Amino acid sequence: MLPVMAEFKEIDSCIRTSAREHHNINEVFFLCQKAVTHPIAPIYDSKESNLKPAAVSALQRIFYLCDKDQDGLLNDTEINQFQLKCFDKPLSPDDLASVKRSIQRWSNGADSDKGIDVDGFILLNKMFAEKGRHETIWIILRKFQYTDSLSLKDTFLHPKFDVTPFSSAELSPAGYRFFVDLFLLHDKDNDGGLNDSELATLFAPTPGLPPSWIDSSFPSCTVRNEAGYITLQGWLAQWSMTTFEEPKTTLEYLAYLGFESSDRGGTTTALKVTKARKRRNKPGRVERNVFLCYVIGAGGSGKSSLLSAFLNRPFAHTYHPTIKPQIAVNSVELQGGKQCYLILQELGELEPAILENQSKIDACDLLCYTYDSSDPDSFGHIVELRKRHPHLDGLPAVYAALKADQDRAVQRTEVQPDQYTEDLKMPKPLHVTVTWGSISEFFVHLAESATFPSTAFPKNDDEPVDRTGLYMAIGGIVCVSAALVVVWKRSSFLTSSTSS
Ligand SMILES: Nc1nc2c(ncn2[C@@H]2O[C@H](COP(=O)(O)OP(=O)(O)OP(=O)(O)O)[C@@H](O)[C@H]2O)c(=O)[nH]1
Ligand SMILES: [Mg+2]
Missing domain, CATH: 3.40.50.300 (P-loop containing nucleotide triphosphate hydrolases)
Structure with missing residues (x-):
């Protein structure tokens, strides 16, 4: 079999088995099942001995999302968080050291003391594939919501979120917090604005700026600093507008950008729907921001x-x-x-x-x-x-x-x-x-x-409303009724005095 396997790289595995002797029966079914549930072909090109480009870009995005401090390296804490997320158990210090050692050996002695860089991370996954442990790669990809064809799951990018008529979508406090943190993380030079390269790294795990932003010539439609870079105030205003106009885009980008809700509720927890607006000229405050x-x-x-x-x-x-x-x-x-x-x-x-x-x-x-x-x-x-x-x-x-x-x-x-x-x-x-x-x-x-x-709205004589607000309006009603009382008293006094 070995020469055959060497010639036809798509052969996943080969195993000696015997029904009569009950030899390797479970194993053969296990391998068959694995070939279907964790196929190697979409992620690894056996002929080229390399991970396939789609797998590499998915893994690069995963690396980026795990690099919480955006320093280009996964430090020990970040590696452990990643391990916990994907495999539900922490990595022992010995295992961590051995992972780092293997990367170092394979990458010709690159220094991995400070952490694993993106190349090291890709290399690690390539090692999994080469050792026949490609199910590990699939576990990682699936944890990060990738489908079997290595695209992000549609339900993840486009969760169900309905805006009822006369209501609107807004960011929730958790949504605003996410976008504030994202801005601060990417304003590397701390100048209060995101320059082109900072914006580019921020949007790296996405397909690029939302098309509607390009249409409205972002960032010229919102607040920028003297250098022309979008400020935090402008950034939040921009997302407020996007959420108002097309909440689906905000949900999609929250998914791309790695929003994680504290209660595992998904990206929709970053949004909220306002109360339906019924009669517009009703006095009082509209519950919208x-x-x-x-x-x-x-x-x-x-x-x-x-x-x-x-x-x-x-x-x-x-x-x-x-x-x-x-x-x-x-x-x-x-x-x-x-x-x-x-x-x-x-x-x-x-x-x-x-x-x-x-x-x-x-x-x-x-x-x-x-x-x-x-x-x-x-x-x-x-x-x-x-x-x-x-x-x-x-x-x-x-x-x-x-x-x-x-x-x-x-x-x-x-x-x-x-x-x-x-x-x-x-x-x-x-x-x-x-x-x-x-x-x-x-x-x-x-x-x-x-x-x-x-x-x-046009002032209604029955319902006097001042444009300085509801409180003034209430004050107005009180004044008018007080005046009416005085007039009524005077006239009753007059009638009583004339009749007497
Ligand atoms: N003196 C003075 N000029 C103004 C003021 N606001 C606008 N202008 C000038 O008026 C001209 C027209 O202003 P725009 O803001 O482009 O007018 P617009 O309503 O957007 O015009 P359209 O887009 O064609 O509908 C420009 O030359 C402005 O510089 C103002 O408050 N004072
Ligand atoms: Mg104009």
């Missing part, structure tokens, strides 16, 4: 500049009309210190299509109508738009008169903006400009309006 706001208004009214200012970018005089929709996401601190994330989206050429799309409208938390207060032809766009899309009145809205640093022009509309909003029983347009530092207060106002949507 991530809000989507469409910024709509005439061309050149200053929408893109507003998005830039939201990301703390310096003001630019040059005008580049927006064609593709643009996004800016950042965190905002509400009055009282609570933090939320606001996604500002300028719709570009897709404005009519998005405003006609019911699911896009359902996903939107707030509209920000903008016009250029120095351009007499700017406000007309809002008037037209509201006429053309009457269903927009179902959304809370804020009116913004931009470029307040310039001379105010009389708008060529039938009614002037202040009167227009007053007729709608809406708060008057806020005059703001990105050239003043106080613009940040405007973003807080947007976030507050999304949080307390009833404040951004």
Whole structure:
């Protein structure tokens, strides 16, 4: 058999057996079974005497995930954690020393005192394959959720996670913690930003940046430092937005990046679903932390500049009309210190299509109508738009008169903006400009309006609501009723005095 086996490498094993003498009966069935449950062919190329490329890249990814401190080496603690995860038992110090010795011998004396590097790890697995212990490799691969064809299990990448209508997905505290730790681990130079190479190593165990990030020209859609590198604040804002818009992508990347929940609950424990939002103009706070706001208004009214200012970018005089929709996401601190994330989206050429799309409208938390207060032809766009899309009145809205640093022009509309909003029983347009530092207060106002949507709806006389929030509203009701009591008393006094 030996020459035959030497010629046909795909022969897994050969064993002498006899039914009459009951010799090696169990063994032959064991080998047959093993050939099926732990096949060598997908992981080892016997002709080349090498692990196959797909197996090598899976093992490299596993090495990377086990290298918790990202120093390029598995130290003793990391090796033990790996051993426990895969084989449910620790490695004895003697075994550990012998593993290291073998690697050292095979790799021509490379120093493995500090730990095992990725080449050593691959070499170790190659040794398993060569010694016929390839089931060990399969145990490792399967523990890390690989299928028999060496792809990651679909149920692992895409677990069941439903977002009910009128709800949204957000990161849970465990999810935020994971992304904070990941950022800090990869900011090797401690400059508070992830540069291109740091991002590349962070995304090494994944297929690369999520496609939607590339579409929204990441990282330009979120907060960056002076060098242009994404900051921790921007990183968390980016994941908040991804989770809001496509929770499946976040779940997929949590799996690729090695998220492990404390209670073995899987990647879905990093997410949560918000309460369904029913009547939008109901007074009170919406139980969400991530809000989507469409910024709509005439061309050149200053929408893109507003998005830039939201990301703390310096003001630019040059005008580049927006064609593709643009996004800016950042965190905002509400009055009282609570933090939320606001996604500002300028719709570009897709404005009519998005405003006609019911699911896009359902996903939107707030509209920000903008016009250029120095351009007499700017406000007309809002008037037209509201006429053309009457269903927009179902959304809370804020009116913004931009470029307040310039001379105010009389708008060529039938009614002037202040009167227009007053007729709608809406708060008057806020005059703001990105050239003043106080613009940040405007973003807080947007976030507050999304949080307390009833404040951004037409004022209802039966239910007086002030836009400074629910507490003010309650105060208002108390004041009105007190006034009514006084009036009633006076009139009853008058009637009683006249009758007497
Ligand atoms: N003085 C002044 N100029 C501003 C202000 N905001 C924007 N601009 C300028 O107005 C021009 C148009 O601004 P954009 O932000 O590109 O306008 P936009 O609404 O995004 O325009 P479209 O994308 O074409 O719809 C640019 O040249 C800006 O520099 C502001 O507050 N004050
Ligand atoms: Mg623009």
